[in-house]
Amino acid sequence: MCGIAGYFGPDAISPDRLQATLTAMHHRGPDGSGQASLAVGDNHLHLLHTRLAIIDPEARSDQPFDADDCLLVFNGEIYNFVELREELAQLGHQFETTGDTEVIIKAYRAWGLDCISRFEGMFAFAIFDRQEHCLILARDGFGEKPLFIHQDGRGLYFASEIKLLRQMGVQAGDINQDRMERFLIHGYRALNGRADSFYENITPFPPGHHARLSSPADYQPRSYWQLTHDPQPMNWMEAVEGTKHHLKNAIKLRLRADTNVAITLSGGIDSNVLAAIAAHEFDQTIHSFSMLEAEIGYNEEPLINRAVEALQCDHHIMRVHGHDFMDRLARIVHQQDAPVPTIAMYLDAWLAESVSEAGYKVALNGMGSDELFSGYYDHYLYYLAGFDGTPAYEEKVSEWRASMGQWIRNPLLKDPHRFSREPGFRDHLYLSMPDIGEFTCRPPGAYGLERDYSRDLLRNRMLNELHHEAVPVYLLAGDHNWMAQSVESRSAYLDRDLARFLYSVPSELLFRDGRAKALLREAGRGLVPPEILDMSRKVGFNARITSLLYRDNPDVVERLMSDTPVFDILRRDRIEQLMKPDTPLEGYDNFLFAFASAQLFYLNEA
Structure with missing residues (x-):
C-alpha cells in the first residue's frame, strides 16, 4: 500500500512542486519515496511514489520500479502474486525480488493489458512502457484503491488523493454544489451516481478499467471487468x-x-x-x-x-x-x-x-x-417480493416477522409487502430522512439513478x-x-x-x-x-449523533452555524432548531452528521 502521483503532458513540473507532492504523500508511504522524470517525445512524464512496505520490505522493491523497459508506480497489493510468479517463472521470466511489484511488470510483458484481469488484489498503478512509448493506467475491479484524474486541455494529472493533485499545481475548481446537494438531500448513496468529486475539475478513474496513452489526449478508460449476475443451477x-x-x-x-x-x-x-x-x-x-x-x-x-x-x-x-x-x-x-x-x-x-x-x-x-451475501434489512423484502403470488409467500412473511422484521426501525420498511406492491420504491434509500423537504431551501428533486444490472429485483x-x-x-x-x-x-x-x-x-x-x-x-x-x-439483528460499528455532537456547547453550535454555502441548500432556521439541546434527534442522526461534515468541509477546505 502506497501513494502514487504523476503527470503526462507538455509542461514540466518544477522540482519544488514534485518534492512538495512527495511530502504531502508521506502518510501513505512513510517507508520510502522516489520519483522519476523523463521526456516522451514532446511531452514530459513525472512519476512519484511513497512506500508503505508490507511485502518484500527491502529496498530492492522500492519505486518507481524499473525493469524490462518498464517504469512502474503502484499502490495496493496483488494478493495472488505468488501463483502468478510461479506461472511466469515457468514461461522463463526471472525475478530479482520476492514481492508483488516486480510481478506486475513481468505479467505485463508476458500478457500485455490482459495481465490486469489476472490480478486478484486492490490496486491503482501507472506503467510507462519504453518499448511502446505509452503510459498505462489501471484500477482494480471493485475500486478499493483510489485514483483521481485532472485534465487541463494540455496534460493529464493523476494521484491517489485530490490534495496531491493540488500540490502538483492543479486548479481543483470550485466545490461541486450539485454533488453536495445530492449528499445532503439524498444521502451518501447518491454520491457516485455521477462520475464526479467534491471539486469541479477532478474526476475518479473508474474501477475495473485501464487506459493506454501514447499522448495525453489519448485518455479513454476501457472496462476490463465488472461483476454480473449469472445464476446457475445448484442446491x-x-x-x-x-x-x-x-x-x-x-x-x-x-x-x-x-x-x-x-x-x-x-x-x-x-x-x-x-x-x-x-x-x-x-x-x-x-x-x-x-x-x-x-x-x-x-x-x-x-x-x-x-x-x-x-x-x-x-x-x-x-x-x-x-x-x-x-x-x-x-x-x-x-x-x-x-x-x-x-x-x-x-x-x-x-x-x-x-x-x-x-x-x-x-x-x-x-x-x-x-x-x-445479502445483508441489509430491505434485501429480505426484495426477496419476499419474488414469492408474491406463490403458496410460499405467507410462510416467508411469517418467517420474516419472527426474525429480521422485529428489528427494523425504519418505518418505510416495516411493511413486508412493500416491494410486492411497489417494486420501484426507493425513498428509504434516496432520502436522507423522510421529511427532508422541510429542511431544504427548495423542493428536493427526485433521485432516479438506479441502474439496470439484472432482472432479479434483489440482485x-x-x-x-x-x-x-x-x-x-x-x-x-x-x-x-x-x-x-x-x-x-x-x-x-x-x-x-x-x-x-x-x-x-x-x-x-x-x-x-x-x-x-x-x-x-x-x-x-x-x-x-x-x-x-444465528442472530437476526444487524449490528456493526455505529453510534448516535448525540454521543458525538454536544449541542449544549455554544462553541460547537456557533462553529456549525457559520455562514457558508451549506445554507444555500439547507434552511438555517430548521438546522438551528435541530441544534437546540432539547430537540429530539430520533431519525435525524445521519442527516445531522452529514450537515456537520459538510459544514466543516466548507469552512476548512473551500
Missing part, C-alpha cells in the same frame, strides 16, 4: 461448499504480509466469520480492535466479549465519546478531501488511529459482505450497492482513513472469485429460516459462537 449443499472454498481462499490470500495483521472486530457476523477462519483454518494469531458505543440499541459489548472469548485474541477497545468530535471530524474531512459520508466512517477513522498507535501496518475488514439492488451506491463510497473513505495513519486496510470479502460464485448462486439460497446471509452463516458454523452466528 443448498453445493452453494455452501462453494462458498466455503472461495471464502477460505480469499482470506488466505489477504493474510499474506511480512508483518502482523490486525482485524477490526464488531459483534456482527462478517468480522467474526473472517476472524474465526483466519484463526482456525490458517492458525493466525488474532489481534482485534473494536469501537464501542454505550447507547442502547448500538451497544455491542456483550457480543464482542463473547467473540473475544471464543477467539482468545489480543483485543483492543475504544469507546465512543464526543469530547473532541469537531476537531477530529475536521481532521478527517481534510484527510478525505470531502465530507465524511457516515458516522460509521467517522468511527472507522478513529479506529484506524488506534490500530496505528498499537504498531500495526495491516488490518482486515468485512467490507462488501452485505452486498455479496439488481445489490449490484447497484456494490458498483456505485455503497461499496465505492465506503472504500474511498476507508482508504483515506487508514492511509492517513499509514495502515493498509484489506477487504477480505472483495475477492472476484468469491463474488462471481455468489452471483451465480440462486437468490433463494441467500436466505434461510427468516435470516439473511445464510451462506456466510453456514461457512462460519462450528467456528463462530451461535449467539453471534
Whole structure:
C-alpha cells in the first residue's frame, strides 16, 4: 500500500512542486519515496511514489520500479502474486525480488493489458512502457484503491488523493454544489451516481478499467471487468461448499504480509466469520480492535466479549465519546478531501488511529459482505417480493416477522409487502430522512439513478450497492482513513472469485429460516459462537449523533452555524432548531452528521 502521483503532458513540473507532492504523500508511504522524470517525445512524464512496505520490505522493491523497459508506480497489493510468479517463472521470466511489484511488470510483458484481469488484489498503478512509448493506467475491479484524474486541455494529472493533485499545481475548481446537494438531500448513496468529486475539475478513474496513452489526449478508460449476475443451477449443499472454498481462499490470500495483521472486530457476523477462519483454518494469531458505543440499541459489548472469548485474541477497545468530535471530524474531512459520508466512517477513522498507535501496518475488514451475501434489512423484502403470488409467500412473511422484521426501525420498511406492491420504491434509500423537504431551501428533486444490472429485483439492488451506491463510497473513505495513519486496510470479502460464485448462486439460497446471509452463516458454523452466528439483528460499528455532537456547547453550535454555502441548500432556521439541546434527534442522526461534515468541509477546505 502506497501513494502514487504523476503527470503526462507538455509542461514540466518544477522540482519544488514534485518534492512538495512527495511530502504531502508521506502518510501513505512513510517507508520510502522516489520519483522519476523523463521526456516522451514532446511531452514530459513525472512519476512519484511513497512506500508503505508490507511485502518484500527491502529496498530492492522500492519505486518507481524499473525493469524490462518498464517504469512502474503502484499502490495496493496483488494478493495472488505468488501463483502468478510461479506461472511466469515457468514461461522463463526471472525475478530479482520476492514481492508483488516486480510481478506486475513481468505479467505485463508476458500478457500485455490482459495481465490486469489476472490480478486478484486492490490496486491503482501507472506503467510507462519504453518499448511502446505509452503510459498505462489501471484500477482494480471493485475500486478499493483510489485514483483521481485532472485534465487541463494540455496534460493529464493523476494521484491517489485530490490534495496531491493540488500540490502538483492543479486548479481543483470550485466545490461541486450539485454533488453536495445530492449528499445532503439524498444521502451518501447518491454520491457516485455521477462520475464526479467534491471539486469541479477532478474526476475518479473508474474501477475495473485501464487506459493506454501514447499522448495525453489519448485518455479513454476501457472496462476490463465488472461483476454480473449469472445464476446457475445448484442446491443448498453445493452453494455452501462453494462458498466455503472461495471464502477460505480469499482470506488466505489477504493474510499474506511480512508483518502482523490486525482485524477490526464488531459483534456482527462478517468480522467474526473472517476472524474465526483466519484463526482456525490458517492458525493466525488474532489481534482485534473494536469501537464501542454505550447507547442502547448500538451497544455491542456483550457480543464482542463473547467473540473475544471464543477467539482468545489480543483485543483492543475504544469507546465512543464526543469530547473532541469537531476537531477530529475536521481532521478527517481534510484527510478525505470531502465530507465524511457516515458516522460509521467517522468511527472507522478513529479506529484506524488506534490500530496505528498499537504498531500495526495491516488490518482486515468485512467490507462488501452485505452486498455479496445479502445483508441489509430491505434485501429480505426484495426477496419476499419474488414469492408474491406463490403458496410460499405467507410462510416467508411469517418467517420474516419472527426474525429480521422485529428489528427494523425504519418505518418505510416495516411493511413486508412493500416491494410486492411497489417494486420501484426507493425513498428509504434516496432520502436522507423522510421529511427532508422541510429542511431544504427548495423542493428536493427526485433521485432516479438506479441502474439496470439484472432482472432479479434483489440482485439488481445489490449490484447497484456494490458498483456505485455503497461499496465505492465506503472504500474511498476507508482508504483515506487508514492511509492517513499509514495502515493498509484489506477487504477480505472483495475477492472476484468469491463474488462471481455468489452471483451465480440462486437468490433463494441467500436466505434461510427468516435470516439473511445464510451462506456466510453456514461457512462460519462450528467456528463462530451461535449467539453471534444465528442472530437476526444487524449490528456493526455505529453510534448516535448525540454521543458525538454536544449541542449544549455554544462553541460547537456557533462553529456549525457559520455562514457558508451549506445554507444555500439547507434552511438555517430548521438546522438551528435541530441544534437546540432539547430537540429530539430520533431519525435525524445521519442527516445531522452529514450537515456537520459538510459544514466543516466548507469552512476548512473551500
